[in-house]
Amino acid sequence: MRPESRLPILADELLWRRLTTPDWIKVTNGARRVSSAAFKGHEIDLELSTHISKLTTLDWVFTTPPDSLGVAEILARHPQQLGLNVEHDPEPDDYSHAVIHLSTIYGTRKKHAKKMAAQALLRQKPIARLAAGEAE
Amino acid sequence: MPAITQVAPISPNQWSRVAPLGSVADWYVDSLESVRRLGNMPENWDGYRSSSIPVRATIAAGYVLSVVAEHMMVPPHIAPVPGGGIQLEWDRDSRSLELEIHPNGHLEFLVCEGDEMVDGPLSERILPYLLHWLRTGIPVLLTEYEARKPSTHIG
Numbered sequence A: 001m002r003p004e005s006r007l008p009i010l011a012d013e014l015l016w017r018r019l020t021t022p023d024w025i026k027v028t029n030g031a032r033r034v035s036s037a038a039f040k041g042h043e044i045d046l047e048l049s050t051h052i053s054k055l056t057t058l059d060w061v062f063t064t065p066p067d068s069l070g071v072a073e074i075l076a077r078h079p080q081q082l083g084l085n086v087e088h089d090p091e092p093d094d095y096s097h098a099v100i101h102l103s104t105i106y107g108t109r110k111k112h113a114k115k116m117a118a119q120a121l122l123r124q125k126p127i128a129r130l131a132a133g134e135a136e
Numbered sequence B: 001m002p003a004i005t006q007v008a009p010i011s012p013n014q015w016s017r018v019a020p021l022g023s024v025a026d027w028y029v030d031s032l033e034s035v036r037r038l039g040n041m042p043e044n045w046d047g048y049r050s051s052s053i054p055v056r057a058t059i060a061a062g063y064v065l066s067v068v069a070e071h072m073m074v075p076p077h078i079a080p081v082p083g084g085g086i087q088l089e090w091d092r093d094s095r096s097l098e099l100e101i102h103p104n105g106h107l108e109f110l111v112c113e114g115d116e117m118v119d120g121p122l123s124e125r126i127l128p129y130l131l132h133w134l135r136t137g138i139p140v141l142l143t144e145y146e147a148r149k150p151s152t153h154i155g
Helices: A058-063 A077-081 A104-119 A125-133 B028-039 B054-068 B126-136 B144-148
Strands: A012-020 A025-028 A031-034 A045-054 A070-075 A086-088 A097-101 A121-124 B079-081 B087-090 B095-101 B106-111 B114-121
Touching: A012 A058, A025 B079, A031 A121, A070 A077, A070 A104, A077 A104, A104 B095, A104 B106, A104 B114, A125 B028, B028 B054, B028 B079, B054 B087, B054 B126, B087 B126, B095 B126, B106 B126
Parallel strands: none
Antiparallel strands: A012 A045, A012 A070, A025 A031, A045 A097, A070 A121, A086 A097, B079 B087, B087 B095, B095 B106, B106 B114
């Protein structure tokens, strides 16, 4: 993808991080939340894949691989305020793809993951909400 | 925020014990089943090319769960971590505790209260203090551990 086709990521941009395992959804005080494990990445992959919400739809995210039962929705300003670079990274079949560049320092990375998870909103796949007994 | 004592982490080979079922929380067996399930996940379980969770990590997780269950804690949320680790996490009021088991069996903790965070290597000696703090919110002995950490607050 040519650099000129990359968009700047503004602070109020909504990002969707796929929750590709149901174990990244936890229940806290009766409410479903996002586990920090979804934002940890690891030392050989420090680019956390997300999607820029205005460039795609939840329907597309939920019907293309990798499979997910929900997304963690987070404003770009949250990783940016932690000093993390958020970059539009279009892929041939996904113009909405963006990455959060994680810290190379493990201790910092896990604290950032905790912060981002705390600020994330869980958007569940409709079928997963029905299975959990929640109303549409 | 708990004050804790710095001690040498226990080697993964030492994380092995038997927990009598009569003396542990009723969620213990279910949690072991969750760990076993995570240990059986294939490569690329997260769709982002993560490696699978090695046996060494599941053994260490089982040990930590046995210690926690003896303290009659509420069950942790158990999650796989990209790269092949396992995470145990609790939230209580404004406090939270995360224990992470790395693929090599090494253990780390992260405690949070509001915006304040402290992390470090987990040892068998520290764990009861962390659990006590999570349950009660009451800090325990202030020791050199926190004094040695210049700043753990991140904004």
